[in-house]
Amino acid sequence: MTRAFVPADVDEVRDALARHDYLADEGLATSIFLALRLQRPLLLEGEAGVGKTEVAKVLSRWTGGDLVRLQCYEGIDAGQAVYEWDYSRQLLHLRAVEASGSEVVEDELYSSRFLVKRPLLRALDYEGDVPPVLLVDEVDRADDEFEAFLLEILSDWSISVPELGVVHAEIPPIAILTSNRTRDVHDALKRRCLYHWISHPDFERELAILRVRAPEVPNALAREVAAAVESLRGIDLYKPPGVAETIDWAQALATLGTTHLDERAVENTLGTILKYREDQERARSHGLDELVREAVARGA
Ligand SMILES: Nc1ncnc2c1ncn2[C@@H]1O[C@H](COP(=O)(O)OP(=O)(O)OP(=O)(O)O)[C@@H](O)[C@H]1O
Ligand SMILES: [Mg+2]
CATH class of the missing domain: 3.40.50.300 (P-loop containing nucleotide triphosphate hydrolases)
Incomplete structure (x- = not known):
């Protein structure tokens, strides 16, 4: 029950x-x-x-x-x-019944056997x-x-x-x-x-999410990523990064062997966190060096 x-x-x-x-x-x-x-x-x-x-x-x-x-x-x-009725199976059934010389009972065609839930x-x-x-x-x-x-x-x-x-x-x-x-x-x-x-999670929650969803990412890097994502959400982007992107970004950086954010690493992995060219341009004109500096200071 x-x-x-x-x-x-x-x-x-x-x-x-x-x-x-x-x-x-x-x-x-x-x-x-x-x-x-x-x-x-x-x-x-x-x-x-x-x-x-x-x-x-x-x-x-x-x-x-x-x-x-x-x-x-x-x-x-x-x-x-x-639901739908499975027409092709109904048809096959119909043919089989006809071939055997029996009568087709319509109710049979509309039984749960031919129902596609x-x-x-x-x-x-x-x-x-x-x-x-x-x-x-x-x-x-x-x-x-x-x-x-x-x-x-x-x-x-x-x-x-x-x-x-x-x-x-x-x-x-x-x-x-x-x-x-x-x-x-x-x-x-x-x-x-x-x-x-x-809403988007705050810094602490996002960091905690990174710990459970991407445990392979070193702690210091995870803190810097969470801080940088928080800053990115503060600039006027068409698609601010979601938690899914934060996880992707942290995993991408860790895969490349990054232990601390730097401008080059951010530039090379920008496509994992910002998926519109215009948003990437906006982040660049806001200043990736500034973003990294703030994130490293916050993450420390
Ligand atoms: N609070 C959370 N705790 C743990 N993981 C989270 C949390 N929020 C998001 N995630 C992670 O982010 C990923 C994306 O989440 P999900 O697909 O549910 O987002 P969504 O809001 O449905 O996005 P979309 O609008 O694009 O469909 C999840 O697979 C999960 O790994
Ligand atoms: Mg969804």
Whole structure:
């Protein structure tokens, strides 16, 4: 029998995430705790690479529930998100029945044998001790109709398959929605969800993240990288680096044998941290030497 996954308090959430290498601040840990306790979907917004998607992955590792991922994109529709009939297999079945000289029973063609379950149906129609984690990733990329459709499902946790009946999850999946805010998610959907904005981590948290995610990076270099990234986020960039880029950068520098930041090392690895030519130019005109000096002073 499935039981809801209910942590005792916010600290339990924060500690469990940390055991799975995810370092959440108080605000995020509280939002996740409430989402689990109140069985409400959680909408996570934030800039690229701040750890939105990772929350769902880590939750699934912690709870032991399957991770069911629905990647949204422009034009996604119910067929790709809920279910489809496997036409080619239905056709083969039809031919086989005809060849054997028997009658084709239509109901047979629309049985669960020929149903292809897509993520939303899989997330509702599950068996297990704990509910799965449903990740609806980058919901801002889907269009309005799909969002409205999603709202319905997140409201009553049931889906009707006309040929088979209604599928209803007694215990709802743990639902994490993410958005990069390329457009605003509608108020109705927001109302259904708890909401948390994930900001870039501060220096100490980013350093701690580097320690768990890139333990091979020497300590002094990790401090300098975290400090330099903090400065880079302070200049007006088109795409400020996310945590993912910080990790990449630190690993790239360590791979090249760098033990302390210097201007040449930064110039040679700039493409791991800034992925727009204009942003690289902006960093250069701000002064890479200045960036390095500040970072080394801060990291000391
Ligand atoms: N708080 C954190 N603790 C540990 N690792 C983190 C944290 N935040 C981010 N990361 C690391 O950063 C990587 C990128 O995170 P993730 O892919 O979840 O970002 P995102 O916000 O979904 O980005 P995008 O908007 O580009 O999809 C993760 O794989 C993880 O290694
Ligand atoms: Mg993501």
